[in-house]
Amino acid sequence: MYDLKEVEERVFKEIQNVSEDKKTIITKKTPLIGGESESIIDSVDLVDMCLSLEDFAVELGFEFDWTSEKAMSATNSIFKDAGSLSKEFIRQWKEN
């Protein structure tokens, strides 16, 4: 079974898999989309990453919802950075 740290690392790994520079070190502050800093993935890769996270969620026994109002929110988007995405992924995992 996975612990919190391993789940977070896996989320970061999925981000890294679709990032333009595969050598990028993913941290909680790594911007994804819509932030002021330069994003490391484009929208197509973002969708691919979400589908990979859906698969990982199935492995963990829950359904990852990345199309919720919160995910789409401009100010509190789960796609703001790697930290917000992993936090939301873990929150949904724990809720289920």
Next chain:
Amino acid sequence: MFVVTGASKGLGKAICTRLIENNVQVLGLARDTSNLSFESINCDVSSADEVRSVAKLIRKQKYNVEAVINAAGIASMNLALTTPSAVAEKIVQTNLLGTIYCCQHFAPFLIRNKKGTIINFSTIAVSLGLKGESIYAASKAGVEGFSRAFAREMSDFNISVNCIAPGPIKTDLIRGVSEKKISKVISNQIFQKQFMPDDICDLVEMLVGDSAQTLSGQVFHVGGV
């Protein structure tokens, strides 16, 4: 499997029937599916939550979605000045936002396959600017604009997005519209005749076929304008 909205009547039902005749597995969505003899789920597409729930169910059932046909729609033949705001909101909510919600929640199934077809429905009222249909036309003009931009967003995943814009097809949607008005609209088409649901089904068949996969971001006017 093909997901078809508006499956309980009109064009949606005709499309489902044709697809089933062609041995395509269909999942019909409609507000009331009690009269349907094929696989269907109650869903009001104007509710993002209901559409999301259907997407969850599809995921759970592991259906392989190959195409999404957004035929759900409502019309109100009325002058803009005399259309209550609640009716205007309902038209936009169902026709435009309903289409957007279905695309948002069902497209990820096609993305997984890196292949698929989305067909949205517009109307001849957009290109003709028909009097008495301004709000309906506005909602469908939104569908056309959305479809053209969404087609570009989906192109990276090998998914085509097109619109069909019929004239006055013989369905429940235009029941109550006078023959005179129908004739006037038809007189603006290139082929000046009233088309039947079967004609729309023929076009749907073409668009979901392999030979049409180079077509995307287009609005097809049945009868021509």
